[in-house]
Amino acid sequence: MEIYRSELSQHFVDTFIQKMEFTENEFDYIVSFFKRQYVPRKYFYLKAGQISKQKAYINIGSMRTFTMDEKGREHILNFSFEDWWIADFESYHSGKIGTKYIQAVEDCELLCISKEALEKLETEIPKLKSLFEIKQKNMIYSTIDRLTEVKTLTAEERYLNLIKKHPYIFQRIPLQYIASYLDIEPPSLSRLRKRLSTK
Amino acid sequence: MEIYRSELSQHFVDTFIQKMEFTENEFDYIVSFFKRQYVPRKYFYLKAGQISKQKAYINIGSMRTFTMDEKGREHILNFSFEDWWIADFESYHSGKIGTKYIQAVEDCELLCISKEALEKLETEIPKLKSLFEIKQKNMIYSTIDRLTEVKTLTAEERYLNLIKKHPYIFQRIPLQYIASYLDIEPPSLSRLRKRLSTK
Numbered sequence: 001m002e003i004y005r006s007e008l009s010q011h012f013v014d015t016f017i018q019k020m021e022f023t024e025n026e027f028d029y030i031v032s033f034f035k036r037q038y039v040p041r042k043y044f045y046l047k048a049g050q051i052s053k054q055k056a057y058i059n060i061g062s063m064r065t066f067t068m069d070e071k072g073r074e075h076i077l078n079f080s081f082e083d084w085w086i087a088d089f090e091s092y093h094s095g096k097i098g099t100k101y102i103q104a105v106e107d108c109e110l111l112c113i114s115k116e117a118l119e120k121l122e123t124e125i126p127k128l129k130s131l132f133e134i135k136q137k138n139m140i141y142s143t144i145d146r147l148t149e150v151k152t153l154t155a156e157e158r159y160l161n162l163i164k165k166h167p168y169i170f171q172r173i174p175l176q177y178i179a180s181y182l183d184i185e186p187p188s189l190s191r192l193r194k195r196l197s198t199k
Numbered sequence: 200m201e202i203y204r205s206e207l208s209q210h211f212v213d214t215f216i217q218k219m220e221f222t223e224n225e226f227d228y229i230v231s232f233f234k235r236q237y238v239p240r241k242y243f244y245l246k247a248g249q250i251s252k253q254k255a256y257i258n259i260g261s262m263r264t265f266t267m268d269e270k271g272r273e274h275i276l277n278f279s280f281e282d283w284w285i286a287d288f289e290s291y292h293s294g295k296i297g298t299k300y301i302q303a304v305e306d307c308e309l310l311c312i313s314k315e316a317l318e319k320l321e322t323e324i325p326k327l328k329s330l331f332e333i334k335q336k337n338m339i340y341s342t343i344d345r346l347t348e349v350k351t352l353t354a355e356e357r358y359l360n361l362i363k364k365h366p367y368i369f370q371r372i373p374l375q376y377i378a379s380y381l382d383i384e385p386p387s388l389s390r391l392r393k394r395l396s397t398k
Contacts, residue, residue, distance in 0.1 A: 067351045075350040077343075090340045099347070136335065141289045143342045144276075148298070150349050151274040151382070152266045183350070 003036050003111065009059050011083045012111070020131050030128065033117040039063075039104040045086065046102040051095065052088035054114045061108030062172055066101050066180075076181040078146065079105070079173060081166070085135055086110075105173055155184045159192055202235050202310065208258050210282045211310070219330050229327065232316040238262075238303040244285065245301040250294065251287035253313045260307030261371055265300050265379075275380040277345065278304070278372060280365070284334055285309075304372055354383045358391055 005013075008031070016022045016030065037056065039045050045063060046052060063080045077100070080086050091098030092115060113121075122129040149158055159182055162169060169178065170193075179186040204212075207230070215221045215229065236255065238244050244262060245251060262279045276299070279285050290297030291314060312320075321328040348357055358381055361368060368377065369392075378385040 067347050069351050075347075077346060077350060089343065093336055133332070136339065137292055140335065140339050140342065143339065143346060144288065147276060147342060147346045147349065148266050148274075150346065151276060152268050 003031055003034055005031070007036075007059075008111070009082065012057060012059065015083075015131070020127060022125075022127065026125055026127075030121060030125070033121060034111045034113050037110045037112050039108040039110060041104050041107050044101060044103050045108070045110070046088055046098065046100065048099050048101055049097050050088075050091075052091040052098050054112045055085050055087050055092065055118065056110040056112045058082050058084050058086065059109045059111050061110075062105045063102055063108060064105050064173070064177055064181075066103070067099060068101065074101075074180060076177060078142075079166070079169070079177075079181065081172075089139070105177065150183070155182055155188070156192060156196075158182050159189070159196075202230055202233055204230070206235075206258075207310070208281065211256060211258065214282075214330070219326060221324075221326065225324055225326075229320060229324070232320060233310045233312050236309045236311050238307040238309060240303050240306050243300060243302050244307070244309070245287055245297065245299065247298050247300055248296050249287075249290075251290040251297050253311045254284050254286050254291065254317065255309040255311045257281050257283050257285065258308045258310050260309075261304045262301055262307060263304050263372075263376055263380075265302070266298060267300065273300075273379060275376060277341075278365070278368070278376075278380065280371075288338070304376065349382070354381055354387070355391060355395075357381050358388070358395075 005028075013027075016027045017024070022030070034057075036059075039061070045056065048068065058080055060082060062082075063086060064076050065078050065080065065086070066074045066076045068074055086102055088098030088100045088102070090096070091100075118128075118132075122132070149161060153161065162178070162182065175189060176186050179189040182189065184192070204227075212226075215226045216223070221229070233256075235258075238260070244255065247267065257279055259281060261281075262285060263275050264277050264279065264285070265273045265275045267273055285301055287297030287299045287301070289295070290299075317327075317331075321331070348360060352360065361377070361381065374388060375385050378388040381388065383391070
């Protein structure tokens with residue numbers, strides 16, 4: 001579906017025009033390669049076994065990325081909200097089938113760009129390459145942080161970190177998903193919340 | 200200390216000359232910016248609170264990267280061996296103080312290049328930028344893999360993964376560090392090894 005400028009989030013426009021100083025022409029040209037895609041709540045954007053062939057910007061909504069173990073249990077690696085870029089990163093770059101599930105937690109509106117189009121644009125407009133290099137660095141930071149957190153912090157500390165980063169997460173993400181992300185049982189999370197809220 | 204070509208590992212030379220197709224002149228020029236640094240076993244290459252101002256290539260030896268929680272307990276994020284590049288990645292790029300400890304597990308010989316020199320070189324020889332972009336992507340893959348492993352796999356599966364990736368790890372890394380990496384107690388790791396070796 002074609003994308004109208006008025007439908008883009010202010011953050012998306014600012015990233016290109018203000019932060020990265022693209023010209024209006026460059027921006028319109030870049031946007032012309034994006035396609036809008038809706039993913040209703042509980043539907044999958046990507047499943048293990050598929051190849052991740054595009055990058056998607058979350059214009060509206062939230063997603064969860066998880067893996068599944070041999071017993072069919074889900075393990076949530078992260079949540080993504082507005083202004084995040086999503087993909088199965090390794091599958092996108094290697095062209096091999098991915099191992100991650102990415103599912104809409106709320107109704108989502110995505111702005112998607114194919115790998116092919118992005119590579120073409122990055123050759124034409126080198127500044128675009130810089131933008132995604134910055135995104136890539138941020139991704140490394142947040143993945144290392146998440147690994148550090150999982151290895152180092154107690155469940156309570158991980159909980160406090162999460163609500164510091166996303167104060168409204170309990171209004172948007174079901175409790176059982178947050179519990180999975182924190183690696184604790186849902187009843188323990190409920191007790192933890194109650195205990196900390198009465199402090 | 201100046202570096203002689205004969206002292207460089209074959210892998211280091213091959214990475215530049217064969218894989219990335221640098222000319223001999225380019226390679227010699229790049230190497231002239233590297234400095235050799237020795238870190239004896241148990242000494243720290245980097246401590247939390249310091250700023251990571253260089254990238255280091257492990258020519259010989261092994262290192263462990265860990266965090267320390269408020270109670271002073273160590274949590275090992277990863278081990279690094281020959282042909283790995285080490286740094287506190289976030290501190291290196293942001294210029295802020297780091298949060299990681301990087302300690303030599305064996306006597307180490309490193310080839311180090313300062314951020315300043317590397318940035319200068321990357322402007323002069325754009326291909327060098329590509330090399331570190333590839334390294335950066337590989338770093339994301341391995342960090343996501345590690346996070347996935349920590350979240351998804353059982354201790355036994357994590358153990359099997361580790362010895363598949365590093366068959367000689369028990370000959371090089373003390374058991375208590377491997378146990379910390381795997382998030383199990385050293386006696387449990389000993390029992391696990393015994394059980395699996397008699398299968």
